[in-house]
Amino acid sequence: MPSSRYKVRVTKDYLVFSSGHFITFNGDTCEPIHGHNYRTAVEVEGDLDENHYVFDFIALRDMTRAIVDELDHRMLLPTQSPHIRLSEDGPNVRATYRDRYWSFPRDECVLLPVANTTSERLAEYIAGRLREAMAGRGLAVSRVIRVEVEECFGQSAEIEWRAD
Numbered sequence: 753m754p755s756s757r758y759k760v761r762v763t764k765d766y767l768v769f770s771s772g773h774f775i776t777f778n779g780d781t782c783e784p785i786h787g788h789n790y791r792t793a794v795e796v797e798g799d800l801d802e803n804h805y806v807f808d809f810i811a812l813r814d815m816t817r818a819i820v821d822e823l824d825h826r827m828l829l830p831t832q833s834p835h836i837r838l839s840e841d842g843p844n845v846r847a848t849y850r851d852r853y854w855s856f857p858r859d860e861c862v863l864l865p866v867a868n869t870t871s872e873r874l875a876e877y878i879a880g881r882l883r884e885a886m887a888g889r890g891l892a893v894s895r896v897i898r899v900e901v902e903e904c905f906g907q908s909a910e911i912e913w914r915a916d
């Protein structure tokens with residue numbers, strides 16, 4: 753039985769966020785602080801609407817841009833890490849990993865509800881924010897949302913979220 757499937761994808765030069773981070777891995781290793789120029793691509797699937805759109809490119813692009821702009825030029829810190837503890841440090845946020853700690857001005861950080869600021873988790877976070885943005889605009893939340901986050905050229909992670 754033949755069938756058709758529609759999707760739209762946005763990936764624009766400005767869907768980029770340049771952010772600081774460090775991740776933990778293998779249980780006992782914590783990277784030194786560093787940054788990436790992350791690039792984001794978003795795809796959604798669904799039925800065509802009365803405009804014959806799956807989703808308006810412009811709305812999808814603008815919602816994605818608003819989310820990534822919040823991350824741009826910020827230090828990304830995980831609030832759910834079992835290894836990195838965040839605490840108040842006067843006007844700063846202190847991140848502690850074993851005997852190492854870093855202190856950052858609070859307004860130069862984004863505290864993300866993730867366990868590790870890997871590209872996978874950043875993609876998941878952006879996908880969640882996109883669902884909220886769609887609902888917040890009174891738009892139908894797309895059946896399938898894919899978010900790709902490219903940490904550096906040739907290294908990317910993607911999440912596919914499906915409503916079913």
Ligand SMILES: Nc1nc2c(c(=O)[nH]1)N=C([C@H](O)[C@H](O)COP(=O)(O)OP(=O)(O)OP(=O)(O)O)CN2
Nearest residue numbers: 774775783786787788869870871872903904907909
């Ligand atoms: N599946 C994943 N693997 C790794 C992630 C990730 O998010 N998901 N992240 C990292 C680190 O962030 C690490 O910094 C990446 O290291 P590297 O590739 O060396 O990054 P560079 O930007 O320095 O790239 P170069 O090609 O070395 O210049 C590790 N793994």
